[in-house]
Amino acid sequence: MDDVVSPGGILRHAAARYNDKVALVTAARTMTYGELDTESDRVAAALNARGVRPGQPVSLYAQNRWEWVVAYHGALRAGAVVNPVNVMLTPEELAFVLRDCDAAAVFTSSAQAAEVLALTRDLPQPDGPGITVVAFDESPEGAVGFAELLADDGPVPAFAPDPAAPCTIGYTSGTTGHPKGAVQSHRAVLLNCALTATMHGRTSADVVVTALPAPHVYGNVAINGTFLAGGTVVLMERFAAAEALRLIGEHSATMFEGVPAMYAMMLADPALATADLSSLTRCTVGGQTIPLSTIERWQSRSGAPLIELWGMTEIAGLGTTHALHAPPVPGSIGVSLPGVEVRVADLDDVTRDAPRGEPGELMVRGPIVMLGYHGNPRATAETIEPDGWLHTGDIASMTDTGHVFIVDRRKDMIITGGYNVYPAEIERVLAAHPAVAMVAAGPVPDPVKGELACAYVVLAPGAHTTEEELLAFAGRSLAAYKRPRAVLFVDDLPKTSTGKIMRRELIKRYER
Incomplete structure (x- = not known):
């Protein structure tokens, strides 16, 4: 990796060694390292020709797709600061992000392009001609088609980044107000990809199946950490349990990477009975705490260790994990x-x-x-x-x-009668019940104790249980003040774009 000084050099580094090897598989296209490298160059040249200069932010606002990956690397090669945007943001939230970071260009899908064009017209651009909107599919009037960028054969800008300079701006969820843009250096993003790949023992022989969103730091590390090692990424547009299980078998995947809810959903899916998971050598899980029972069930079914990790936007990915052979x-x-x-x-x-x-x-x-x-x-x-x-x-x-x-x-944290109750403790216990496919815990108001814990449960297919049975089950393992006071059975749990369960949405969505 001595010739890689920034994430923008990852594909160049890999293409020099694995030019004709498959790097990326999506439902729409399979690409070699050479193809990813060439098309990233074309995007860089096209952005440069359209006036995007080093240091200017370029936003990416779309679901997982091969074009997203090419645009990410192309923008970095042009010297731009990449702003990966959560696709679940509303137009109002997107407008705030674009205004806050002074984006010079936005890549998006054709389904969202008209809406993005409308909101960018109202954004002030005192230092330039306005925000360039690039549509990945058909482009409405006023937008640039992605195919047009790929047809550009102009010179690729010679950009040599300072490792300490800004590389990406990733916005937090903004649960307590407007989101904040965490600025990461080239060194931070590259180190996170490299150190994570090292801890998890990635090699050029790896095939990684994942549905983690590319804009999220966990998704970015999963994708680019694999590219850094010369492996293959099988990238799902969005998660579906049966499809993920199918892809693992079809591609003889050595790794699956996801959040706890993904593993819970795969374990509960009827397709698990016939799924071929024999190629898996290890899997990773992060984003939220995961019950030990879920870890044990997945490891027993797959035969592969499930490596836990932790990270956040403010550190460009992971901060802790386990070394593969530890x-x-x-x-x-x-x-x-x-x-x-x-x-x-x-x-x-x-x-x-x-x-x-x-x-x-x-x-x-x-x-x-x-x-x-x-x-x-x-x-x-x-x-x-x-x-x-x-x-x-x-x-x-x-x-x-x-x-x-x-x-x-x-x-x-739930504060009930002056005691601190952590939802994850309740979730770990109830997840071990055989009838429970997924569970989340959150507070409900109480006039005496301030808050009480309530468990929201999705039952496994064909399973049956009662509120009384689950409350009694929790009572065997939890202190009296930690026990949930109610159980609500729901069809699904609200999730973020990464598949993380949004506990604070529970009380809004499901009323007793």
Whole structure:
């Protein structure tokens, strides 16, 4: 990797070694490393010809597809700062992101292009001709067709990035107001891909099936970490359990990468009975805490270890995981990536470490930490301490071996009668019940105790149980104050674009 200094060099590096090898498989197209490299060059040349200059943000707003991957690498080669946008954002939210980062161009699908064009006309562009909108499919009037960019045979800009300069701006979910743009350096993004690939033992022999959204840092590391090693990515447009199981068998996949809900859904799908998972050598899971029972069931069915990990937008991907050949520590998110520091801080005094084994806030320091929030020095100062430690907002504990166990998100904590109850504890217990396919826990208001815990349960196909039975089941493992006070049976759980369960949406969607 000595000739790769930024994520924009990953494909060039891989194409020099594996030019004719299949790099990317999607439902629409299969591409070699040579083809990805060539078409990324054409996008870079076309952006340069249309006035996009080094340092200007280029937004990508679409579902997983081969064009998204080409646009990402093409924008980086043009010297642009990539702004990967969650496809679930509303037009109003997208307008805020484009305005906040001063995007010079937006890549999107034809289905969204007209809406994107309409909102970009109202955005101020004092320093340029306006935002260029590129449509991946048919382009409406006013937009540029992606095929037109690929026809460009102009010179590729000679861009040599400073490793410490901005590479991407990834916006947070904005659950407490407007989203914040975490600015990542070229070094941070590249290191995260490289260190993750190393910890998970990726090689050119790997075939990775994933439906993780490319705009998300976990998805980006899964894709580009595999490219860095010369492996093959089988990229789903969106997750569907039966299709994921089919693709694993069809492509003799060595890895599947996803979030807990994906594994729960595959385990509950009737297609699992005949699925061929024999090629899997390891899988990864992150994004949320996962019940041990789900890990055990997947490992038993697949025969492959399920490697837990933890990360966030503000660190360009992973911060902790397990080394492939290290002894397993079930339930732990692993240890810090090489060259990265993690600690568990006292909840009342961030300058002190919490005692070993006691819960505190997980904090991270090192070269993968963001440069800051774009245009928001106040939020940056609130998140990154003067000595470089980043607040994660996760409650965790640490063992003497440096293994970290996530307790829960600090903001998801349920406070009932003065006691702290963590939804993940309830979810881990109820997920072990044979009738439960998926479960999430959240608060419901109570006039006496302030909040009570409620469990929202999706039953496994053909399974039957009652609220009373599940409450009794939880009572065998949980202290009285931690037990859910109600169970609601639902058809599905609200999820983000990555498949993570949105606990805070539960009370809004399902009323007793």
